[in-house]
Amino acid sequence: MVYRYESDEDAFEGHPGPGSDLSVAWNRPPARTGPAPSRFPTPSLPRTSRIALPAAAPPPASAFAPPPTAPRPAPPAGGYATTQPLHLPRSRRARDTGRRGARLWQVVFGGAAVLALFALCGLGGAALLANRATDPQVAPSPPAAAAPSPSATERQDIDSRDTDSAPLTVKEVFPGRQVTVGDGADPYEVLKTQSSGSCAVAASGEVADLLATLGCNQVVRASLRSPDGDHLLTAGLFNLTDKATAQRVRDRLRQLLDDREGRFRGLPAGDDTEALTEAPARVGWQVRGHYLAYCLVVRADGEPVKAADPAVREILFDLIETHLTKGVLERRATGGSAGQPTTTPSGSDEDDSDSEND
Structure with a gap:
């Protein structure tokens, strides 16, 4: 047992x-x-x-x-x-029992401390989330979007008819009875204006064919008298499809005019303006965007224009460079109104040529 x-x-x-x-x-x-x-x-x-x-x-x-x-x-x-x-032995048992009791209390107190720490962390996190939800100053705000540049929002691409589809108007190109090209300068008198969907009314021969072939769909022009009264002129803008096409017209014009295979037509404006259609003329042109700016100058008395005449060169510069390019087309590129004068000239690297228009 x-x-x-x-x-x-x-x-x-x-x-x-x-x-x-x-x-x-x-x-x-x-x-x-x-x-x-x-x-x-x-x-x-x-x-x-x-x-x-x-x-x-x-x-x-x-x-x-x-x-x-x-x-x-x-x-x-x-x-x-x-x-x-x-x-x-009793003494050893008591010692082992004391050790076990001490370890037990250590485990109990350690666990209680860990639980208390977790509880405090949880309470703190809950309070922080509550403050973020209720305090608008603590809530993160989305970053402010960068303000667009005025030039980026206002500027318009005029290098193509696709991005500049609005047609030209007489009021935009020649808004008044006078054209002033500078402060204190004597104005040019506007005698007559015209806007047409056929570019052939402003040219003849191979020049008219060239404009029609390359997609010219509008011309806005006017006849003016110079401040001294000695010269008559016709100036305006041809509306082509894009900048590359306008440059092709510019590069071809000199040869056609030199070979007398075509010419620009002056716009007669009544009595004493017959020279615009009969007298030899000097012509200048320049490209800006998908537009071709041009000007034809004759002497009011019908006499031939001298190539070195400084008055003629000044007229060409005033109408082509200052009024049409830096005035009308610059306002269109920056989104300005038609009647608003321009004060900030815009540089141009386009060709500025002149030739006789016999």
């Missing part, structure tokens, strides 16, 4: 009585000096985890009882086997 101790309290409460069926009986040893004796009869007795009964019948109980003063007899050989101590 095997008996297993479940705890130290189950070991012995007293001496086992005679006739006990335990495989080992215990006897109290004499008093000893040193550590306090255990409450059990025999100190430091190894615990038996497994007690094997001997094969032979147990001897009488009196045979096991040694004399009171005799040392504790060794257990009979083969009577039982031990695998671990029966118990630890």
Whole structure:
């Protein structure tokens, strides 16, 4: 039979009585000096985890009882086997129990501290989110979009009819009865104006064919008198498809005029303006965007115009460069109104040519 101790309290409460069926009986040893004796009869007795009964019948109980003063007899050989101590001394048990208790309290307090820290972090995060939701000053605002440049929003591409589809008007090109090209300068008198969808009315011969072939769909022109009254002129704008086409017309014109294969027509404006259609003329032209600006100058008395006449060259510059290019077309490129004078001249790298228009 095997008996297993479940705890130290189950070991012995007293001496086992005679006739006990335990495989080992215990006897109290004499008093000893040193550590306090255990409450059990025999100190430091190894615990038996497994007690094997001997094969032979147990001897009488009196045979096991040694004399009171005799040392504790060794257990009979083969009577039982031990695998671990029966118990630890009380002082060691108390020390181990204290350590386990200290570790337990450390775990408890450490866990409580971690939980408290998480709780504080959660409360702080919730309060921060609540403040962001309710305080408009804390809420992030989207970055302000960069203000577009005035030049980028107002400037218009006039290099093509696709991006500059609005047709020219007489009011835009010649808004009044006079054309003033500079502060304090004497004005040019506007005698007559014309706007036509057929560019052939302003040219003849190969020049008219060239304009029609390359897509010219409008001409706006006017006849004017010079401030000194000595010269008559016709100036205007041809509306072509794009800048490249306008440059092709510009480059071809000189050869056609020099070879007398065509000419620009003057716009007669009544009496005393017959020279515009009959007298030899000087002609100048220039490209800006998809427009060709031109001017034809004759002497009012019908006499031929001298090539080196400074008055004629000044008239060409005033009408082509200052009024039509830097005035009318620059206002169109910047989105200005037709009647608004321009104060900011715009440079041009286009060709400025003149030729006789016989």
